[in-house]
Amino acid sequence: MDKIKLGISTCLLGEPVRYDGGHKLDRFLKDTLGQYFDYVPVCPEMECGLGTPRESMHLEGEPGALRLVTTRTKIDLTDRMVVWADRRVRELESENLFGFIFKSNSPSSGMERVRVLDPNGVPHKTGIGIFAGIFMKHFPLIPVEDEGRLHDPGLRENFIERIFALQRWREALEQGRKAARLIAFHSRHKLQMMAHSPRYASEMGKLVAKAKEIPADELFSQYEKMLMEGLRLKATVKKNTNVLQHIMGYFKRQLTADEKQELTEVIDQYYKGYLPLVVPLALLKHYVRKYKHSYLQEQSYLDPHPGELQLRNHV
Secondary structure (H helix, E strand, O other): OOOEEEEEEHHHHOOOOOOOOOOOOOHHHHHHHHHOEEEEEEOHHHHOOOOOOOOOEEEEEEOOEEEEEEOOOOOEOHHHHHHHHHHHHHHHHHHOOOOEEEOOOOOOOOOOOEEEEOOOOOEEEEEOOHHHHHHHHHOOOOOEEEOOHHHOHHHHHHHHHHHHHHHHHHHHHHOOOOHHHHHHHHHHHHHHHHHHOHHHHHHHHHHHHOHHHOOHHHHHHHHHHHHHHHHHOOOOHHHHHHHHHHHHHHHOOOOOHHHHHHHHHHHHHHHOOOOOOHHHHHHHHHHHHHOOOHHHHOOHHHOOOOHHHOOOOOO
């Protein structure tokens, strides 16, 4: 399979493009995720012609009217950065990106909580980097994260799960915008959506039920928006437990009393925080294979991303 394309801040790959001539190499991103993703590096400062080494910059001003200013000489580079960023995001349309990993705290690439100096020179963690803001506005449904937040196991799993879901969605679109395709996709992802948002899962189900009544472009556009917005909500222990118990219900006629008790205990231990999600899932997948349950065999919830990444192994 071709690797999935992700945009990434160039410095995170070890390239010496920072203002001081250094880099911010992240081994997990480059070496581990790099086995699955093909990175498209972007360095706003270098690409808009500022070079390295260069004077450091920061954001200043009021929310909604932030300016990108050099720290020592106070040169305002906002317009230069905006013109370049507007052009760059249009260029990135041709890359067919499935996500972007930004450099945290960067005045150009930070996706949230970037340091901003107010008119009195007081710093506040309220900013968004100039390029990151323009990218997220241009590609509102593409998963984004910064490398700092990806150290959180839950956020890391959520980000990567969304990327692979988007890959499956785009593969479905390539097969044609037919109601039957959408119904099949939704059926496959129903439990995964329940783990993130029962409300979104319900609303998506209602939309799919009216699939033949809505123009194809409108139907698929609405569904994609709901899919990516719903998956952005974190799958909690409580919601996962509900899905695990839901799956268990499919085996009420096949499992012995001992098997039901064991599965109930394992799910309860996960709920109480004693076991990672991978443990009850492994047991359920065993029963799915044993009893050849066709509906569950197709469920993306059981394998939403490569198991080798061990994203569900954290407690």
